[in-house]
Amino acid sequence: MYSQSLQPFELDATWKNKIKSIVDSQPTLKYKKQKKVLIFSLHTGYKHWTIPHTEAVMQIIAEHNAVFEVTVSKDIAHFKKAQLSKYDVVVLNNNCSDRERRDMFWDMLKNDNSLTEIEKNQKAKKLEENLISFVRKGNGLVILHGGIVMQNNSMAFSEMNGGSFDFHPPQQEIHVKLVDANHPLVASIDPEGFTHYDEPYLFNNAYFKYNFRPLLYMELDKIKMKRKRPTDKIKYISWIKRHGKGRVFYASPSHNAQSYENPQLLKFLSNGLYYTAGLISCDDSPVGLP
Numbered sequence: 132m133y134s135q136s137l138q139p140f141e142l143d144a145t146w147k148n149k150i151k152s153i154v155d156s157q158p159t160l161k162y163k164k165q166k167k168v169l170i171f172s173l174h175t176g177y178k179h180w181t182i183p184h185t186e187a188v189m190q191i192i193a194e195h196n197a198v199f200e201v202t203v204s205k206d207i208a209h210f211k212k213a214q215l216s217k218y219d220v221v222v223l224n225n226n227c228s229d230r231e232r233r234d235m236f237w238d239m240l241k242n243d244n245s246l247t248e249i250e251k252n253q254k255a256k257k258l259e260e261n262l263i264s265f266v267r268k269g270n271g272l273v274i275l276h277g278g279i280v281m282q283n284n285s286m287a288f289s290e291m292n293g294g295s296f297d298f299h300p301p302q303q304e305i306h307v308k309l310v311d312a313n314h315p316l317v318a319s320i321d322p323e324g325f326t327h328y329d330e331p332y333l334f335n336n337a338y339f340k341y342n343f344r345p346l347l348y349m350e351l352d353k354i355k356m357k358r359k360r361p362t363d364k365i366k367y368i369s370w371i372k373r374h375g376k377g378r379v380f381y382a383s384p385s386h387n388a389q390s391y392e393n394p395q396l397l398k399f400l401s402n403g404l405y406y407t408a409g410l411i412s413c414d415d416s417p418v419g420l421p
Contacts, residue, residue: 184388220271223278267375271407294338300356319398343372
């Protein structure tokens with residue numbers, strides 16, 4: 132069992148070296164051409180304490196064997212069309228938007244006195260459209276934990292992602308299970324799954340179209356919650372999907388950086404990143420309605 136202390140801790144070189152040693156011990160990937168990835172770590176709403184840790188984890192994974200050239204940023208200017216065109220994959224790292232509109236781009240523009248209210252709305256919408264078009268035209272998108280909240284009230288964003296954030300019960304021990312133990316993206320995970328402490332995310336909007344290939348799930352009757360319990364018996368917490376010509380990978384784990392000390396989870400995140408870059412071929416056909 133890996134350490135499951137929920138106490139936040141500062142990111143430091145010792146912890147990064149620990150993660151790097153795990154990643155470096157894992158098999159390397161052969162590739163023909165280095166890819167470029169943007170790891171985007173801005174939040175305007177709830178601040179996950181793991182944002183810097185998740186950023187470090189994904190940078191270590193991306194730079195392993197020099198598969199990716201990495202850019203790390205919190206600047207929404209990267210979502211201008213010309214800027215996005217420089218990348219093959221975008222990683223959304225816990226980009227929780229403010230509750231007022233659940234629109235991160237608008238959050239960053241709302242105090243710009245050089246723009247009218249109409250211009251703010253138009254510019255925010257354009258930046259969102261640029262990201263959706265970026266994926267639809269054949270690029271990759273990795274969404275980690277709260278990254279799904281970035282444009283949470285946008286149905287177009289939900290359709291691309293495979294769902295929107297609904298709510299989460301209190302943090303608790305979750306037994307993460309595999310939908311299909313034979314799927315190559317979960318090859319690193321024990322067939323019985325793994326247990327860790329996390330926020331059990333629940334989803335709505337496009338989620339209920341099941342227009343994705345699920346990878347991980349949790350049993351809802353095992354989840355402690357204060358709200359009315361949903362009628363579905365399981366909730367998928369990670370999946371892959373196609374959006375146009377592009378590829379999307381969503382992973383709800385993890386709210387706590389301690390979970391990243393699990394080599395199985397690190398390899399899973401690595402596989403998800405490689406999938407979005409087109410470096411791993413696998414079944415990503417949608418499961419469809421139950």
